Amino acid sequence: MVHINFDSKASVYEQNALVQKSASAVLLGLMAIQEEEDILDLGCGSGRTTREIALLTKGLVVGTDISDSMIDEAIRKNEGRPNVRYLVKDAECLGFSDTFDVIYCNSAFQWFSHPEKVLEHCFTALKAGGRIGIQAPATSIYCPNFVTAVEKVRTHPATKKIFGFFKNPWMFLESEDEYRNLFEKCGFEVVTCTIIEESNRYTIDQVYGIYQSGAENGYLNQSFYSVPLTDAYIETFRSLIKHSFNEQADESGMVALKFNRIYLVAKKPKYHDSGTSAVDRHILLT
Template identity: 25%
Template sequence: MDKQLIAERFAKARDTYSREARVQQQVAEKMMYLLTQKAGSGFNHIVEFGCGTGSYSRLLLHELRPEALLLNDLCKEMEECVHVLCQSPGVRFLPEDAECLDFPEKTDLITSCSTLQWFNDPAEFFVRCHSALATDGVLAFSTFGAENMHQISRLTGHGLNYLPLEELQSLLTPYFDILHAEEEIVALPFDTPQHVLKHLKQTGVTGTEKKVWTRGRLQSFCDEYIRLFSDNEGKVSLTYHPIYMIAKKKSI
């Protein structure tokens, strides 16, 4: 992963992300619901990695009311988006790659929405989370599965290597008891392929794509998108594949 490029793309999209990231907002709301249903709400010390513009952060603060909430993001510019939250007692922002972050010891909850797919080594990250969590601490996150944006990867040959739910479970099981594992498919409709590309740009999830969009490439992309992924009304869709994981620390 080119973490610098990822940070730059999300920094450029920070003003439009909250408006465009409709699926990510739905995922954050469902993550909060599942977390309170499956793991309760008694979390005094929370770390959120990949806080972005703060959609999930606001839910964590208002629903769980922790004593301490550390908001972390790879992109330092996200501090602008969560500065209001950081006025609340116990809330602070730390810009750093979460894969290198020294978590506060005895954290009750390490959580995130729509971030883990950008990691180089999720397995090692899970080990570090286990070490940082307090006894019976919880790791709860959403990420995306193999069907995520499959239209884009098929037409461009470029996309992330998403881990399937079963592999995530396998990586977690030596260190955590799985409380909940779920996946779903969400199809987001658009009028044209150009609108799909604009949506991706305004959410920052173009991520590591480095190719230049020439006029010819754009035309070919749009023609094929319509041919392969349009419905009877001429609209096109973009697939999201959210995965939700909630796990409690094992004593090993």
């Protein structure tokens, strides 16, 4: 059986992650990174945005991801940038203290099953007055196109039985207030918090590639099923998804792909200080 997860997609992730790329540009603009700041790219994937961040600052840039293969790919593509480090780390166990001016988290927050624990580690990792920015799909209707396509799988005679054992791995909140309250509960001061519906037109093949770059790593990941997946199930699942995208296309073969996205920036209060940043920074640089 094919094993589907981010490890298996590392080598092709960047060519398919079109919506993640466009959203990352918006988040980077909101973060307004300064040239001496130390940055943590949380859930960095194969490091495309990490490399962009490294051009904006002379400070230390650290990319972390839970996927070994993604970090291997990021290291391979780093091209000798001296201020960049990549580490395999679970976001719930970061282990940094007062190390970073900025934490940047693009298209990863929805995968954190214990977001409060992640934010506690992020709060500790930031210097006093530091800021965190996230961008992620939001609400249970995070992408109407994908939700419509997966509904075919849920009801189709060939897939509905096994799909009934699927456990949703994502953390979606339904409103700006819920996201704001989550961050404030963890000690942050929220600067901006907005859910935006974004819509862009793509070819059917592009939409399928975008789906495979993210959502498929949940929907066809054995870790999120309590029964074994079969090759036949995976093949039929993919066929039904493709068929739905074809149905959603207009006469010119283009699909209006929509996402509900949360953009949130928050700060760690300036009065908070635990004072060990120099230690972590020295270790990362050596």
